[in-house]
Amino acid sequence: MHTLYNSPSFIVVQFDVPVAGPLHGDRAVEPGLQLSREGFEIVDKFARREIFIEGALAQQFQEGVETLMETDPSEDDLDDFIERYANLGQQPVVMH
Secondary structure, three states, X not given: OEEEEEOOOEEEEEEEEXXXXXXXXXXXXXXXXXXXXXXXXXXXXXXXXXXXXXXXXXXXXXXXXXXXXXXXXXHHHHHHHHHHHHOOOOEEOOOO
């Protein structure tokens, strides 16, 4: 888990969670071949909701961030980009 971005509006955390279990039947998985579940959690601090994106959507998000970073974006530029993904979130943020 790595915090990638934290502004007054949003926080973005990258997850790389190993998937448990062997690849084929009962054979042991070599460490270099272990599957992982990568994704990003985006929390909208004002709306108090979050979303976890993975797969193709996470790849699209990462590529968009990389492209945006080439332009030396302001915090507002980053927040505007992140907001497009955060608006997909429906899970309320709750404290335990």
